[in-house]
Amino acid sequence: MELGVCYYPEQWPTAWWADDAKRMREMGIRWVRIAEFAWSVIEPAPGRLEWAWLDRAVEALHAEGLKVVMGTPTATPPKWLVDAHPEILAVDAHGALRGFGSRRHYCFSSPVYREQSARIVRLMAERYGHHDAVAAWQTDNEYGCHDTVLSYSPAAREAFRRWLAGRYATIEALNRAWGTVFWSQCYSGFETIDPPVGTVTEANPAHRLDYRRFASDEVVAYNRMQVEIIRAHSPGRPVAHNYMGFFTEFDHHAVSRDLDIASWDSYPIGFTQDRAGLSDAEKRRWMRTGHPDIPAFHHDLYRGMCAGRWWVMEQQPGPVNWAPWNPAPEDGMVRMWTWQAFAHGAEVVSYFRWRQVRFAQEQMHAGLNRPDHALDQGGVEATQVGEELRRLGLSVELAGQRVAPRVALLFDYDSHWIGQIQPQGADYSVLHECFRAYSALRGLGLDVDVLPSGAPLAGYALIVLPAQLHVSEALAAALSASGAQVVVGARSGSKTARLSIAKPLPPGRLAEPLGLTVLRVESLPPGVTETAGFDGGELHQQRWRERLACEHADIEARYTDGSAAVARRGRMRYLAGSPDIAGWSTVLARAAADAGLPMQHLDDGLRVSRIGGLAIACNFSDQALEWSPAEPATALLGDRRLAPRGVSIWQLTNH
Amino acid sequence: MELGVCYYPEQWPTAWWADDAKRMREMGIRWVRIAEFAWSVIEPAPGRLEWAWLDRAVEALHAEGLKVVMGTPTATPPKWLVDAHPEILAVDAHGALRGFGSRRHYCFSSPVYREQSARIVRLMAERYGHHDAVAAWQTDNEYGCHDTVLSYSPAAREAFRRWLAGRYATIEALNRAWGTVFWSQCYSGFETIDPPVGTVTEANPAHRLDYRRFASDEVVAYNRMQVEIIRAHSPGRPVAHNYMGFFTEFDHHAVSRDLDIASWDSYPIGFTQDRAGLSDAEKRRWMRTGHPDIPAFHHDLYRGMCAGRWWVMEQQPGPVNWAPWNPAPEDGMVRMWTWQAFAHGAEVVSYFRWRQVRFAQEQMHAGLNRPDHALDQGGVEATQVGEELRRLGLSVELAGQRVAPRVALLFDYDSHWIGQIQPQGADYSVLHECFRAYSALRGLGLDVDVLPSGAPLAGYALIVLPAQLHVSEALAAALSASGAQVVVGARSGSKTARLSIAKPLPPGRLAEPLGLTVLRVESLPPGVTETAGFDGGELHQQRWRERLACEHADIEARYTDGSAAVARRGRMRYLAGSPDIAGWSTVLARAAADAGLPMQHLDDGLRVSRIGGLAIACNFSDQALEWSPAEPATALLGDRRLAPRGVSIWQLTNH
């Protein structure tokens, strides 16, 4: 459990650097990320390398014993490179070049850009790879930000054709897999296939899915190129990438296979306004705290990569600039978010950024310090966390000692893409289905692992598939082999790997274990709720409803017209609709009880996580709340009464 | 009254075909439409024709006595043709090519595509034109689907210039007709005129209207080319095209002049969600039945073409995939829609599609059979209709014996285009005005003919012009000659044929017969309702209001400020606003009473049509309702109590 910060020495007078470093150390900061947007400062003209300033900056940090995370600057290719090679630019869905002037304007498929990236990464790795201060690396910055994974450049088209040839071998196999007999879409050769863009109405879904997979693979390959160069020149330093929240344009698991640490950038308030699919009422309710489960969901998601090693690389330190509206965090939130991340197993929480900068695009983005260098509220709270960490003596090793959750929730990027390509209802989202189920589990006081469907499932007592649209043979087998209670959300198993309707009919490979068939599905317009009785209460389903034939399943809940809303066979349940969080909670509580899991029904502003013998409780609400562990425990920080935005930490006696 | 189905043998194993055909016949199906998207299967490479599979498919159907509707496959030009001739692609309003990968990517004005279309149609007609099984043809598929009538290609520009030269002869005439003296728009020659697209603000309305008319004429010419080839090679077989619902991009009357049968594709639930201009509350109310008058309006519209011969070529068989939300039909709706179509005079109702396909864009579109070939709910209901038809002994000839409705409602595509080009209020729609008036008439139990304004009007007792923006001399004369009650909606007669303000002032040619002048018009923002007393009740007008000088007209209803809301001169009435359905109902009931028409005020879920001595009642609501004919009659199917989604058929004694 260590603190870090993101720092841009190139944006400040050299004379400030030593003092900055000193104050960082005093604040309890151990890690400093630098250089990830500095290409045009490092190399202001082709081949003219200016290392002196960066050398000095690294030394200044080193002098205070700070550890550097060196970022490769490839998210922002300089103007001279764009002018010399405009073909490195990405191309949007309308055929327009995505121009210079902000960031992430490159196309992952450009061979020229791969070569130039390799060159600058190699130069940096050669220069700093063995420096004592350089203790970790970050590749690029926020792959996919601003919708930059999908590019329709000529280079991407050529690469896609090669990718298809590699995957299908013969054009006949592709025609069969895509079902090109439909609408006269048959292809005579891989060289005749274009990206699925600019069509009169939707393009073939298998074609679209393959383009999504191809584009994700391009990110993987690009990142691997960087990692390999860094590893060759900077042995022993872990390599991370900083992911974002609710980004789904590439398979983060696949990229993480080449990394040592999965890190992410946690902006709970921006995500609450912008990307979580929340209602306007929820956006207002959580506007100054963020929805409590948004950071938690991502913590648990990214912990499922890189063998559990993960960081928060950028932690929101105050108001930001990029959401449609940008409320300020309540006092105490920066501290609470930090503890929440540690509670979920973060090794490091690193704030973005050290000091608010007066100029350019992010001038309205707060830092730990104000532009005039006075400590801002975020800095005050970071200092407090630094002191608390010191006082409690919590080490970074604790991050690895998380008590293994007994609940697994499955989320596949590929499944989400299928849902995006064939939503069937305009507001359907696999990601939001998963988030609602996750939030329900957390409200029951349960710790959760968010896992890809290929992860080992042994040892879990409860496995939840909120919207696993494709179920592989391996997953079906793993579920059968598991002794866990399994809750399967609507649409799960409904599609093949090639985005066709599954055989047998949905839920496909889960039809036999669940003992049921989905006869009919429908998406429901906004404002329509289908109600079912369950456990004496009501289950409200929106957006989606199915009609089942329950050949071998018991019906646990029925819609008002009598058809099944929840069906069960043995230890597996199926939901024939898309419940709200309360509905998920009802069903999951029953399944968790069947699994013998201890639960606590928490206020929707209260969240608890367990880590290495500790239980950490966070009160996101504006009311004081009471909470203490059910098991014997001693309060290390705070007590049973949690003030609004309060944190308490308990040492569990029998751990 | 016969049943049909749409079938894609190329999408299924050859081994299934014989059984498919056998089951179709057993279900009571007589017609099978095939081949309309099969170009790349028929001709996988330029000039390489593969007829064998299609020969076999036709034979398989023929073997069971099924009649084939052969579709020309021109809606989906193959990739090899697009690659060889990219100039066949349509161009969108932003200058982008509308690319290969879905369907309808061609430009109607492309000479190359016309030539290629003629070639493939000729080849098909030569091969199958005299086949015993081939009993009808369909040209192309759903002209205009996905907004594909308007193209801005170089070929379209050239054709438009020729079209203008043909229409105006001299550039001076065009300048005069368009009023190009306004905003310095004068042209020096036809070759300087571009399509009305990409302008800074709206282009000249007459210019825009001419482009709409030109584009419509291109569809007419393209279709005629196909029809002439088919007629030459397949004598005696009627030729149809399958229109869609609420499509207005071309003049369907003009296309129909070259056809033998007007057919259309009836998807009541999708249209309810997507195109009828209904409120969110109405969308929810009718989400699983479709609005009752959506199919009826189109039945009556398309019956007004091809001398009354019309089919439903594609009948929704279950949930579909293409609307923003896609609820599933209530049980009974597929049967009810079929009977409703027969009740309006359909010769054939053909379901889309035989079997749900597992792959490609429409994999979520239900069929009569599930993907695993088990009968789906739509198949169950189609089978029921087949049995009922057999039992009642209703023949296809009955379709032609519709008792001539006494009510005519006028709808011109051209008038709708005028309304789109000069809406004056953002939510104004000629089509929706007509739909509301139509729905009101149907709620009064009246049978209606929906006619173009050029149709003969003799014999009608009530003629309704909900929004006839241009009134021709012939129409004005026909209305004068008619002894019918006439109800004229706001804006009628307000424009010349060249989209100028009419002389005399609006209602133009109707000013004298109505005895009034429209002094002022206004569009009303959403949420504004102008109320007028009428017949002791209230008339609520939204969207539009006018102020009249009633020189020779009596004022039947006044707005609260005293100005006229409904004015009348003799047997003609004028509405100075846009009423809701209830408002239309109030005014039309008065006019129908004046016309001596017998009415029945029906529940908004109940609809009745009369055909060949039968009265057929359909209950779209979720309540049981009572209904029986006012005249002596015997129930052939069902009785006076109609269960929810129930149908009853009565033989009228004195027919």
Place this chain on the structure above:
Amino acid sequence: MELGVCYYPEQWPTAWWADDAKRMREMGIRWVRIAEFAWSVIEPAPGRLEWAWLDRAVEALHAEGLKVVMGTPTATPPKWLVDAHPEILAVDAHGALRGFGSRRHYCFSSPVYREQSARIVRLMAERYGHHDAVAAWQTDNEYGCHDTVLSYSPAAREAFRRWLAGRYATIEALNRAWGTVFWSQCYSGFETIDPPVGTVTEANPAHRLDYRRFASDEVVAYNRMQVEIIRAHSPGRPVAHNYMGFFTEFDHHAVSRDLDIASWDSYPIGFTQDRAGLSDAEKRRWMRTGHPDIPAFHHDLYRGMCAGRWWVMEQQPGPVNWAPWNPAPEDGMVRMWTWQAFAHGAEVVSYFRWRQVRFAQEQMHAGLNRPDHALDQGGVEATQVGEELRRLGLSVELAGQRVAPRVALLFDYDSHWIGQIQPQGADYSVLHECFRAYSALRGLGLDVDVLPSGAPLAGYALIVLPAQLHVSEALAAALSASGAQVVVGARSGSKTARLSIAKPLPPGRLAEPLGLTVLRVESLPPGVTETAGFDGGELHQQRWRERLACEHADIEARYTDGSAAVARRGRMRYLAGSPDIAGWSTVLARAAADAGLPMQHLDDGLRVSRIGGLAIACNFSDQALEWSPAEPATALLGDRRLAPRGVSIWQLTNH
């Protein structure tokens, strides 16, 4: 106080002209604007000048003693010019040419278009510059209409580079000013800089702001070119341009520096529906009168240019055609708008247009006369104003005798651009902040000058800066030197001239005089209201909230959490949020009281202005209201009881 009208002789038969002129004169009209869209009629082919018709038209007007405002026809370059020089077309943000077919399709930066414009202006000025009838000129028409100031043509790019070089001299200075060290944006030379468009996410804000300023300067230069030609050839005739309402794409003050008269086009009902940022409820409330303060705000804004000489060049005469919805004015509004303009100091109110035209884009735009030449309601009311002017004997000189308002409200276009580039909350608008504060002042019965921040501020008792995002040294000094009460809205002073965060921290140069620092800002999502107690009442703030450190300021109002909502130091107040009109009214009433200004709290439908010894009251509401001056006065027109849409004019005794 004179009346005028806009007239298009080229659109009507020559035979009508004499009668038109006669009727104009009889109606009391003195001024007639002509020719501003007539290029293709004047010069139907390159170099072929057809003056005869225009000569005759001028003579016809002259014969009735009417004074002509001659418009230069450059807003509508003819087709032959576009075909010969397509490079004169503007280019939109997606790189598309803005095509011929409507108006304003030219790029201000095109050297070819400047040359062609100079040529046609010179030809017109040479021909009519000394004509007795020609008493004034108008350049072009509504610069900026349809978003036409920003163009991304190659010519604009080149001109921008030159503009930057002129402004920054060295590329290092530009890099520093823009903060290009952020996100690797450093430039190596001016020739490498592109317009800030097509970037992946937002471009550098200083880059964007400079592009806005450059584009505004291009308008200034283009207009100056025309003015210089006109002055050279038509000495003694004032030159005007007709601005629009709520247009902010260029700096109207800068353009006005080259003009003699600032005129504008007042369409209160269209602006109410389309551009004022009003709620749906407000749009409905004022749908047939327009919001009372929309014309007033612009009157007072444009009076702040050209040393107070201003006209309404186009006055809405009835319903228009261009807003999303176009309600008709209540009877009496055309008269009231005219009197309201005179009350604010207009020299001339000129109606648009003489007669509604039957054809082309504006056929649904009313005129003083109907298309059949009968007088329309607008004409009736214009006639009434003409008679009233005659009867009261009010001369045009009165316009210059406005009693100097004691209240100044500052509005800078530049500040608005900063707010658009860095809104921080999606609904933040400097213009709308200013409008709300203005409306509050008017509701207190105060006369207001709307001024740019560089205007002299001596003599004002109350100065309001609703959202002065950049505060110059000169402004700060002027405020200090002034003895006025000053009310400063949130965000004021927060930015430097280069769009960075101010030093000292916001409110920057106002931090010391206000005695406070803005510690934190936040934008508030829709539906969130932050309440503060003030003067026993409540202050409701939406959209924006700040947290202050009040080092030397007193807190006059606190949010419910105790932090400052209104702070005061001496005669300066600061608002830490964005109040609604009622909130502005509360704070401004207190400041006005402190300034010793007499106030009257007016009904929100009642507005009063003072001009040259007169007080003119207008009742926009649909209720009769009572009002009379607080000081001794005699009613010249109407009396204390104002009927709905009524006007009363009082002679103040002690003036």
